[in-house]
Amino acid sequence: MQKAILVGTLLGDGFLQKTGVRNARLRLEHGHAQKEYLLWKATHFPKLFQGKATYLERVHPISKKIYKYWRQQSSTTPELGRWRTLFYPDGKKHIPETLSEILTDPLSLAVWYMDDGYFDARSKNSYFYLGRVTEHEAEIAKAAIKKNFGISGTVYDKKKKGYTLFFPVQATVALRDCIHSFVLPLFDYKFAE
Structure with missing residues (x-):
């Protein structure tokens, strides 16, 4: 189940942040109204997501609209680093050939x-x-x-x-x-x- 959720997340809104030569962490961000969804994802990875979600606001530089969202970041692991190599071979997100x-x-x-x-x-x-x-x-x-x-x-x-x-x-x-x-x-x- 974890692999299935991770694959869908990496294809969607998830971001793998490089944290060393071989490691990465998973960052989840969802709009204010989707906090329940972010928490649903995080609860399926109890060893990775041990902290609490953080509420953030960001102002769009052109429209000046305020975006309200929730963020949660995982622990750093080599396994997430391997997933990052697959989805971010050159540092940018790609859909893998496989x-x-x-x-x-x-x-x-x-x-x-x-x-x-x-x-x-x-x-x-x-x-x-x-x-x-x-x-x-x-x-x-x-x-x-x-x-x-x-x-x-x-x-x-x-x-x-x-x-x-x-x-x-x-x-x-x-x-x-x-x-x-x-x-x-x-x-x-x-x-x-």
């Missing part, structure tokens, strides 16, 4: 969706926001989801916003059927009917 070998558990897909998924209630389509990955990496993600879960998506280039994986209505139904039992009630809106 994704189809590690994205095999529906729980991983659910965590990734809770982090970066979006449901358009009007069109009944869903998306995974991939951010600033390459088109090749987006295709790796698409292929891994198709291979391991039988769900077909399409890669879209959102230009300044990066790539997304788009799932039309039928694929969204398949995605919901695959992961809904893992999605926390806090995120029910991501599959609203």
Whole structure:
């Protein structure tokens, strides 16, 4: 279960911070309204997350809007360092070539969706926001989801916003059927009917 949550988190909002030659720590950050989700993640790693979550505010430099969020950082370990080597080979986050070998558990897909998924209630389509990955990496993600879960998506280039994986209505139904039992009630809106 820990590996599944970690894989979904690393594909989503998680960040692995290098803390030495071989070690790293996992940083979790979620919006103020998602504190429950952050704590849910941390409780599945009791040896890593021993401290308390910290409430933070940050002012956007252009809009001046105040962002309120929660952060929790793990202890430093060599195992997280190995995961960092896989996801951050050059210091920037990437989707690994071997994704189809590690994205095999529906729980991983659910965590990734809770982090970066979006449901358009009007069109009944869903998306995974991939951010600033390459088109090749987006295709790796698409292929891994198709291979391991039988769900077909399409890669879209959102230009300044990066790539997304788009799932039309039928694929969204398949995605919901695959992961809904893992999605926390806090995120029910991501599959609203």
